[in-house]
Amino acid sequence: xxxxxxxxxxxxxxxxxxxxxxxxxxxxxxxxxxxxxxxxxxxxxxxxxxxxxxxxxxxxxxxxxxxxxxxxxxxxxxxxxxxxxxxxxxxxxxxxxxxxxxxxxxxxxxxxxxxxxxxxxxxxxxxxxxxxxxxxxxxxxxxxxxxxxxxxxxxxxxxxxxxxxxxxxxxxxxxxxxxxxxxxxxxxxxxxxxxxxxxxxxxxxxxxxxxxxxxxxxxxxxxxxxxxxxxxxxxxxxxxxxxxxxxxxxxxxxxxxxxxxxxxxxxxxxxxxxxxxxxxxxxxxxxxxxxxxxxxxxxxxxxxxxxxxxxxxxxxxxxxxxxxxxxxxxxxxxxxxxxxxxxxxxxxxxxxxxxxxxxxxxxxxxxxxxxxxxxxxxxxxxxxxxxxxxxxxxxxxxxxxxxxxxxxxxxxxxxxxxxxxxxxxxxxxxxxxxxxxxxxxxxxxxxxxxxxxxxxxxxxxxxxxxxxxxxxxxxxxxxxxxxxxxxxxxxxxxxxxxxxxxxxxxxxxxxxx
Amino acid sequence: xxxxxxxxxxxxxxxxxxxxxxxxxxxxxxxxxxxxxxxxxxxxxxxxxxxxxxxxxxxxxxxxxxxxxxxxxxxxxxxxxxxxxxxxxxxxxxxxxxxxxxxxxxxxxxxxxxxxxxxxxxxxxxxxxxxxxxxxxxxxxxxxxxxxxxxxxxxxxxxxxxxxxxxxxxxxxxxxxxxxxxxxxxxxxxxxxxxxxxxxxxxxxxxxxxxxxxxxxxxxxxxxxxxxxxxxxxxxxxxxxxxxxxxxxxxxxxxxxxxxxxxxxxxxxxxxxxxxxxxxxxxxxxxxxxxxxxxxxxxxxxxxxxxxxxxxxxxxxxxxxxxxxxxxxxxxxxxxxxxxxxxxxxxxxxx
Numbered sequence: 001x002x003x004x005x006x007x008x009x010x011x012x013x014x015x016x017x018x019x020x021x022x023x024x025x026x027x028x029x030x031x032x033x034x035x036x037x038x039x040x041x042x043x044x045x046x047x048x049x050x051x052x053x054x055x056x057x058x059x060x061x062x063x064x065x066x067x068x069x070x071x072x073x074x075x076x077x078x079x080x081x082x083x084x085x086x087x088x089x090x091x092x093x094x095x096x097x098x099x100x101x102x103x104x105x106x107x108x109x110x111x112x113x114x115x116x117x118x119x120x121x122x123x124x125x126x127x128x129x130x131x132x133x134x135x136x137x138x139x140x141x142x143x144x145x146x147x148x149x150x151x152x153x154x155x156x157x158x159x160x161x162x163x164x165x166x167x168x169x170x171x172x173x174x175x176x177x178x179x180x181x182x183x184x185x186x187x188x189x190x191x192x193x194x195x196x197x198x199x200x201x202x203x204x205x206x207x208x209x210x211x212x213x214x215x216x217x218x219x220x221x222x223x224x225x226x227x228x229x230x231x232x233x234x235x236x237x238x239x240x241x242x243x244x245x246x247x248x249x250x251x252x253x254x255x256x257x258x259x260x261x262x263x264x265x266x267x268x269x270x271x272x273x274x275x276x277x278x279x280x281x282x283x284x285x286x287x288x289x290x291x292x293x294x295x296x297x298x299x300x301x302x303x304x305x306x307x308x309x310x311x312x313x314x315x316x317x318x319x320x321x322x323x324x325x326x327x328x329x330x331x332x333x334x335x336x337x338x339x340x341x342x343x344x345x346x347x348x349x350x351x352x353x354x355x356x357x358x359x360x361x362x363x364x365x366x367x368x369x370x371x372x373x374x375x376x377x378x379x380x381x382x383x384x385x386x387x388x389x390x391x392x393x394x395x396x397x398x399x400x401x402x403x404x405x406x407x408x409x410x411x412x413x414x415x416x417x418x419x420x421x422x423x424x425x426x427x428x429x430x431x432x433x434x435x436x437x438x439x440x441x442x443x444x445x446x447x448x449x450x451x452x453x454x455x456x457x458x459x460x461x462x463x464x465x466x467x468x469x470x471x472x473x474x475x476x477x478x479x480x481x482x483x484x485x486x487x488x489x490x491x492x493x494x495x496x497x498x499x500x501x502x503x504x505x506x507x508x509x510x511x512x513x
Numbered sequence: 514x515x516x517x518x519x520x521x522x523x524x525x526x527x528x529x530x531x532x533x534x535x536x537x538x539x540x541x542x543x544x545x546x547x548x549x550x551x552x553x554x555x556x557x558x559x560x561x562x563x564x565x566x567x568x569x570x571x572x573x574x575x576x577x578x579x580x581x582x583x584x585x586x587x588x589x590x591x592x593x594x595x596x597x598x599x600x601x602x603x604x605x606x607x608x609x610x611x612x613x614x615x616x617x618x619x620x621x622x623x624x625x626x627x628x629x630x631x632x633x634x635x636x637x638x639x640x641x642x643x644x645x646x647x648x649x650x651x652x653x654x655x656x657x658x659x660x661x662x663x664x665x666x667x668x669x670x671x672x673x674x675x676x677x678x679x680x681x682x683x684x685x686x687x688x689x690x691x692x693x694x695x696x697x698x699x700x701x702x703x704x705x706x707x708x709x710x711x712x713x714x715x716x717x718x719x720x721x722x723x724x725x726x727x728x729x730x731x732x733x734x735x736x737x738x739x740x741x742x743x744x745x746x747x748x749x750x751x752x753x754x755x756x757x758x759x760x761x762x763x764x765x766x767x768x769x770x771x772x773x774x775x776x777x778x779x780x781x782x783x784x785x786x787x788x789x790x791x792x793x794x795x796x797x798x799x800x801x802x803x804x805x806x807x808x809x810x811x812x813x814x815x816x817x818x819x820x821x822x823x824x825x826x827x828x829x830x831x832x833x834x835x836x837x838x839x840x841x842x843x844x845x846x847x848x849x850x851x852x853x854x855x856x857x858x859x860x861x862x863x864x
Contacts, residue, residue, distance in 0.1 A: 342746050
């Protein structure tokens, strides 16, 4: 039998108040692409940090190529042949690709030598990149290539990738998989961290599933179904959504000719955005983050009031210059992407966090009726199944999923005419995500207009009636869900919808002639 | 080795215990200080912590000094909680005192008691004006309020000096740099015979209730708190950051100006170059030691007042320099900042 490349036995890591890893064992063979599957908070990241030497385990042993090792820091890990590509890149925007890579290497090489080796590695794996380009001119996918090349230049025997596809459009994911498979065929082992089931089934030939810090299953993902994997991951199948035919009514939100330059020098300028949402439908906006989503949402919520007059109409009223309070009076409610610090004040109680967007417990002169406020919070906690220590619990004491349920509940209970939700289930566990999506659909069925901005295509396909794509500050025309496919949306995510639209128009012209 | 470890939740017990421990550390260092200076430490502690409370008269003097500290610190609590850093309460205190003096100097033998509220309002308006300059520069030009408010302290002191050395100098005052003594009708009414405690104490206590209600029971106060704790959440909610800035600075400026008016028309009774006694700076410490909470500030104002009186007594009875007061104030603030670490962290012994 071959010696495993990496073998973990009985790894335990405790943090104050939580056991991140509890007796975790994991084996990776040479040339194996091994998935580590689990929800947010299942202990995946802690485990990877232990392997990479940035966290020290309380108990357990690590064997690398059959030898027991104590990796004390990432430098030692790299010397052993372990490399890691993090979810968040560590690149300097103002330096070139070669300079960035050079920074991470030992200084025995000169810059031209580094450039040459980058070009060589890039050619070998089809990772097309120009070493002399400054990093700020690269797309997110290209930045990830730089990170991967940097990892490959150390000739690793084990490559760890943390959620590598969360920033990529579907076509780029395909390319990445080709590279990873080639690497594996040369004997490099890969640890692939993800919670996306179909990717794991496509790419990996081994899988360890974590739940609540413990291993709940080791399997060959190619033999499993999405349902069986998700059972291992969450312990139950997510409840099915109640999908109903669209019954769209009057137009509630109309955006037209919205162009705005960003106030942030590294932001995205919005250019001629047009969009309409009717009562009783869910409209989705897909796109890789950083393409103008946050700027658009600031304009829609009223946190940015610089939009040109007449460009945003809510229920027929020109709201482009209204602040958030006046837009709420028109029935526009908004759930922002950042829960802590924007959607909720971390140190304030849940009850007091209601006051951010709700004013129904205020008496004359803005007097806060504390009893009524706590009652309101208690009602939302009960109705939306929020796991919290009562209305007085600080917002930051809740898990991401529970806080999101509370915030969504807060906005839905305000009986909005238009609900705008950004990344509704980002960093939320599967159970809570299903509940939140269900609530949004129920709201739609009750006749509310819903606009969802998300990076998760699966989610958008699940709940939306129509889809737009945002790319480089421009918004695509809308597509009915029936006409949308992952490939088409993926293409549009790189901004290529004009050709498609032109050929469509030609066809219609022909038909008319 | 001792190490700090993050607590899963901030400790409530330490939130209350930290100021007490800080006071204890201040006392211990104070004892060492006395010993090093060859003074009797027991006598030193007596002067600082017993003399100021040993008689009714001593207690009333304690209140006289605590009142301006309390009023200024209450305003600063609103300001700091809004994440606006007004360091220049001393300057607003001085301008408040100047404006109040201007009104008081207009009084003559025939003036009625209506002059009292007029003097107080002039003080409030002066403080607000001085803090309003800070707000305007921050609002329009994004000038750092810490620097602007601090520098305006020195401008205010020069304005005071100009007036008492120049146009407002008492012609009968043997060329001393001071105004004439105000008419007795402008004197703040005293609460009892034989003590200098005046209506300022009542205003301060009313201020405690008002600040508590504003911060914790009104929507406007809630907006100030949210702006201080999470600016992005305030923007999301629709609270204007500009309004918060103005409310914070005008409140704290007005409070400091009121304290200035109460000082010149109370214990001092005329405008002199010695009006700036450092209350505006000491109140910053008072506000933080009191946890920016109105009730906590009552206790810390009394404590700081003890340091003031103790410092004066140490000067006359033990021959210690005047700066001993400042040393104790600084010790307390540093000890508190250090002890506050224990609220969010705990000490663990690790090999």
